[in-house]
Amino acid sequence: MSGLQVGPINDFALGIYDGPHATPQEADEGPVFLGIKNVTPQGTLDLSEIRHVSEQEYPRWTKRVVPQSDDIVFSYEATLHRYAIIPENFRGCLGRRMALIRPDKSKVVPRFLHYYFLSPTWRAQIESNIISGATVDRVPLTRFPGFEVKLPNLALQERIASILSAYDDLIENNRRRIQLLEQAARLLYKEWFVHLRFPGHEHVTVTDGVPEGWLHAELADLCLGNSGIQTGPFGSQLHQSDYTDRGVPVVMPQDLKNLRISTERIARVPEALAEKLARHRLAPSDIVYGRRGDIGRRALVSDKEEGYLCGTGCLRLRPNQERVNPHFLYHALGDYRTQTLIRNRAKGSTMPNLSAKLMASLPVLVPSRLLQQQFGAFATDNSREIELLTDAIAAARVARDLLLPRLMNGEIAV
Structure with a gap:
């Protein structure tokens, strides 16, 4: 790949920030306290299980930086090699052992930089700079801004990012379809067995909340x-x-x-x-x-x-x-x-x-055996569809992960 821009990562960033070195009090709701567990090895955010920071404490935990869309968050201690790009409408703060880089969009396409961080080239550089501690490994944030990157021109960055994003868009679309299928089964369960609006309920006697035959x-x-x-x-x-x-x-x-x-x-x-x-x-x-x-x-x-x-x-x-x-x-x-x-x-x-x-x-x-069978048939069909979608997600991830290093090192021309 010719015409590469070579320099320290700091030259392509508007800023590099780390999160607080403490943990806020537990809150039942509020902005997201973004931890390492919320970033998957595949480079996506997983917000299915989140910790909250209260609205009262939120300003304190965002004194250094407020994460915004297209920022790239990453782990620098304990569990390394975790990177994710912040989506639109995200509201939260960095958790412990987390940092972010704010790309300079006049020099680098954020999506491309995110994929670059997932490449073997960048991983090798991180590995060579790891400091092994008594309990956990870490990447020195004081040296991180000086780590070298090799980036193609903006047009090529955009083309490569678009190719890889197509796989991630497919993964996200299938993930949402899975959520809808799961939700459909939950809603049907609630309709039939909580609200007791099951097929034929109009003709069934209910005594003390228990339908006849249950x-x-x-x-x-x-x-x-x-x-x-x-x-x-x-x-x-x-x-x-x-x-x-x-x-x-x-x-x-x-x-x-x-x-x-x-x-x-x-x-x-x-x-x-x-x-x-x-x-x-x-x-x-x-x-x-x-x-x-x-x-x-x-x-x-x-x-x-x-x-x-x-x-x-x-x-x-x-x-x-x-x-x-x-x-x-x-x-x-x-x-x-x-x-x-x-x-x-x-x-x-x-x-x-x-x-x-x-x-x-x-x-x-x-409930009656007939109702159980009817519900089971619906849920079984949903489960089979979910398995197919899960397999499709796995296949898309494999394809993307095979393609990513080849696009990054210029082995495949675009």
């Missing part, structure tokens, strides 16, 4: 046998030192994201150890439920996740499909009233904790 049951009665509700392996069975980069995924509460199992940062164990812990293996239609800390995270296990291990911080529920439809039970466990009952059962002075015994007696209002 039954009260305990969760244990809806699961298979004595091991229908089971915690993950104890700490004595599964140690931190057992985890590897490859092998069988182990589902922890932090892997239950957006009501699905995320393998983005999932821990793994060797196959031999997984076989020893075979009673904790997951099967399709199992429900994994987080039992520690942020109780309420859950996921319905799909065919792709068959054989994964239920982790120590989770419960595995195995529905008895002769008594309850797994999709119905999965949504019932997410109902606000049920969630409140579950949280009230959790024990622990410092961290809420659930056991299989505490969950076993959880009351569940079970």
Whole structure:
């Protein structure tokens, strides 16, 4: 690639700023306190789980800088190599160990610079400048402005960014479609089983909030046998030192994201150890439920996740499909009233904790078999569509990640 502009990153920026070196008080709502966990390895923002800063404290946490659209945020300590571009209408502040660069648009296209930060060339430069500390690695922000970049002219930057953005736009479009499908199932559950406006409800007698033909049951009665509700392996069975980069995924509460199992940062164990812990293996239609800390995270296990291990911080529920439809039970466990009952059962002075015994007696209002089947059919179709869209997202990411370095080093002419 000829005609490159070569110089320190500072020459292409209007400013480089780091975030506060502290953490604000917890707030239930307000601007986003943007942390490392909100930036994915693929270079996108993940705001599904956010921490808030109160409106009163917001000015204090934005004294150094107020993030604005086209800024590029990045991590400089602990978990490195995380970059994301700030979208329009974002309102928040930088969290700990986060910084941002404000591109000079007269010299660099922000989208291109974002992709450049994701390239092997830039990653290698960061790796060569990492300072290894006693507890975490970091990139020295005092030297960061002097790190060298090699950028093509603006027109070529725009063309390259447009090619790569097409993949990211496809990913975002599919992600939104997934959200709509999930929302449709939640809304149908609420309409039928909370508001009791199910098909034919006009002709059904309701007594004390229970339609004719519906039954009260305990969760244990809806699961298979004595091991229908089971915690993950104890700490004595599964140690931190057992985890590897490859092998069988182990589902922890932090892997239950957006009501699905995320393998983005999932821990793994060797196959031999997984076989020893075979009673904790997951099967399709199992429900994994987080039992520690942020109780309420859950996921319905799909065919792709068959054989994964239920982790120590989770419960595995195995529905008895002769008594309850797994999709119905999965949504019932997410109902606000049920969630409140579950949280009230959790024990622990410092961290809420659930056991299989505490969950076993959880009351569940079970509708007629016909209604369950109708709802299950709708939810199953949605789940299949979500799986197809998830596969499409994964394929688009692979294609983009293969193309990105080749475009950046000029191997592919545009």
